[in-house]
Each structure stands twice: as structure tokens, then as C-alpha cells.
Amino acid sequence: QSDLTQPASVSGSPGQSITISCTGPSSDVGGYNYVSWYQQHPGKAPKLMIYEVSNRPSGVSNRFSGSKSGNTASLTISGLQAEDEADYYCSSYTGSNTPGVVFGGGTKLTVL
Amino acid sequence: QVQLQESGPGLVKPSETLSLTCAVSGYSISSGYYWGWIRQPPGKGLEWIGSIYHSGSSYCNPSLRSRVTMSVDTSKTQFYLKLSSVTAADTAVYYCARHGFSSGWPIDNWGQGTLVTVSS
Numbered sequence: 001q002s003d004l005t006q007p008a009s010v011s012g013s014p015g016q017s018i019t020i021s022c023t024g025p026s027s028d029v030g031g032y033n034y035v036s037w038y039q040q041h042p043g044k045a046p047k048l049m050i051y052e053v054s055n056r057p058s059g060v061s062n063r064f065s066g067s068k069s070g071n072t073a074s075l076t077i078s079g080l081q082a083e084d085e086a087d088y089y090c091s092s093y094t095g096s097n098t099p100g101v102v103f104g105g106g107t108k109l110t111v112l
Numbered sequence: 113q114v115q116l117q118e119s120g121p122g123l124v125k126p127s128e129t130l131s132l133t134c135a136v137s138g139y140s141i142s143s144g145y146y147w148g149w150i151r152q153p154p155g156k157g158l159e160w161i162g163s164i165y166h167s168g169s170s171y172c173n174p175s176l177r178s179r180v181t182m183s184v185d186t187s188k189t190q191f192y193l194k195l196s197s198v199t200a201a202d203t204a205v206y207y208c209a210r211h212g213f214s215s216g217w218p219i220d221n222w223g224q225g226t227l228v229t230v231s232s
Contacts, residue, residue, distance in 0.1 A: 003157075034216025038158075045207060045225055046158065051218035089158055093216040099171045101148070101160040101217055 004029060004090055004104035011110040017078040020107045022090030023071055028102055030071035034093035037066060037075045040106075041086045049088075050075060077109070085111040114139040116208050116223035124202075124230050130195040134208030134223060135188075142166045142186045146211040148219065149182070149193045151204040159204075163211060164191055198230045 004024040012018040022029065022037075029035060033053045038046035048057055050066035053073060063078045073092075077084055090104040120132035134147070141147060148163035162172035164182045172180045181194040195202060205225040212220035 032216065034214070034218075036216070036218040038219070045222035046219070047222075048218055048220050051213050051220075052216055055213075057213070057220060091158075091160075091219075098174075099217070100163070100173065101150075101211075101219075103158040103160060106157040 004092060004102060006088075006090060006104040006107045008105070009108045009110065011112055012077075012080045013112045014080050014082065016080050017076060018080060018109065019077075020075045020088055020090075020109070022073045022075070022092075022104050024073075024092055024102070024104075026071055028092040028094050029068070029073055032093055032095060033068065035066065035068060035073040036091045037064075038089045038091065039084075039086045040089065046089060080111055082111050085109055114210060114221045116210065116221060118206060118208050118223045118226040120206075120226060120228070122227060122229060124198055124228060125232050126199055126230055127197055130193075130198050130202065130228055130230075132193045132206055132208070132226065132228070134191050134193075136190065136210075139210070140186075141184060141189050141191065146217060147184065147191050148209050148211055148217075150207045150209055150219070150222075151202075152207070152225070153201075153204040161193065161195075161206075163217070200230050202228070203230045204228060 037050040040046040054066040094100040146163040149161040164170040184191040210221040211217040
């Protein structure tokens with residue numbers, strides 16, 4: 001299992017939109033529509049924001065959206081708010097032959 | 113509402129075995145889903161350790177497989193993690209969690225995490 005690749009940091013001003021990418025091999029990100037995104041504030045447990053590439057759990061703002069093209073998944077946050085400042089992690093299911101989860105290294109989002 | 117709570121020693125000596133318990137409330141482990149362990153070294157990212165089904169079927173991160181033992185007690189609605197031969201590199205916040213929603217194992221419920229330090 002190899003970590004998925006994310007940018008170390010992104011930033012944006014309130015009201016703007018940002019996109020965080022997540023690249024992995026065809027054996028997980030590229031092979032399945034099972035990419036999830038998590039938000040983690042300092043000292044807190046991660047929170048599921050997106051599952052199955054683009055689905056939002058109940059209660060998650062529609063400012064958060066996900067997509068995928070080939071081996072790269074993306075999380076877009078529109079209308080940035082101060083409370084969005086956090087670490088974001090992507091993850092992918094690794095398949096039915098070797099079930100498991102692999103995470104990206106995480107992206108620190110700074111709201112300027 | 114599903115709640116998960118980790119418990120166990122906060123300090124483990126090098127070469128010894130780390131043992132953690134996850135208590136689940138608000139949902140019966142026997143009803144389904146995989147239940148997992150994830151860790152996060154201080155200042156670093158998330159690492160999946162392994163996950164277990166109520167039947168006992170389990171899968172582990174290949175990099176940790178030789179040292180990991182997981183088990184589940186459905187009557188107590190608890191599941192367990194043992195990590196043997198620990199070193200300082202195993203110092204981390206350990207989370208227990210539920211893989212819900214879909215076949216793709218998204219983690220929809222997390223415990224609050226417990227810090228385990230490996231030190232003599």
C-alpha cells in the first residue's frame with residue numbers, strides 16, 4: 001500500500017473556492033469510485049466530508065464537493081469560511097482482493 | 113447515535129505489546145459493518161492499521177500485519193487491538209472507528225482518540 005499524494009498546503013480568502021487534489025495508482029483511486037475525504041481540526045478526530053467520490057453525508061455543507069478523473073480525485077470547497085481552516089485527508093478503498101484503506105498525506109488549508 | 117471510545121495504557125515500554133479496547137454504544141457490532149483502527153503520529157498524517165468484522169474476519173495494513181492482532185466481543189460490543197514489539201515509531205494517537213455507508217469502507221464514525229507513547 002502506498003500513500004496517496006496530496007499537496008502539503010493550500011490557501012484561499014473567505015468567499016473564494018479552493019481545490020485539493022489526491023493522486024493514487026490505478027489499483028485504488030483509479031480503479032474504484034471509493035474515494036473519501038476527511039476534515040480534521042487541531043486536537044479533534046477526523047470527520048467524514050465526502051464518500052464514494054462525490055457523496056456528502058447528512059449534515060455536511062453543500063459547499064463541499066468531490067470529483068474524480070482517472071487516478072486523481074479532488075475536493076472543492078466553495079465560499080470559503082474561516083471555520084474551513086483545517087487539515088484535509090483523502091482516502092481510498094484498496095479493493096476486494098486486498099481490502100483496506102490507504103490515506104493521503106494530508107493538506108493544510110489556510111483561510112487568509 | 114453511534115459512539116466509540118478507546119481505552120488503554122497511555123505509556124508502553126519499547127518491545128512490549130500495546131493493547132487497546134474500543135467500546136461501541138448506540139449500535140450493535142453484530143448488525144454489520146467493519147470496525148477499524150487508525151493511528152496518527154504527533155504532527156503527522158493518518159495511517160490505517162486494520163479492520164475487523166463481527167464474525168472475526170479481519171484485514172491489516174501489510175506494513176503492520178506481522179505485529180497486529182485484532183479481535184471482537186459482540187456480547188460486550190467491544191473490539192480490540194494488540195500491537196506487539198512496539199518502538200518509539202509507534203507513538204501516536206490511536207483512533208477506533210466504524211466503516212459505514214458503503215462497500216468502499218468510508219469511516220463515518222470515529223472515537224475521540226487516545227495518545228499512546230512508547231518510552232522506557
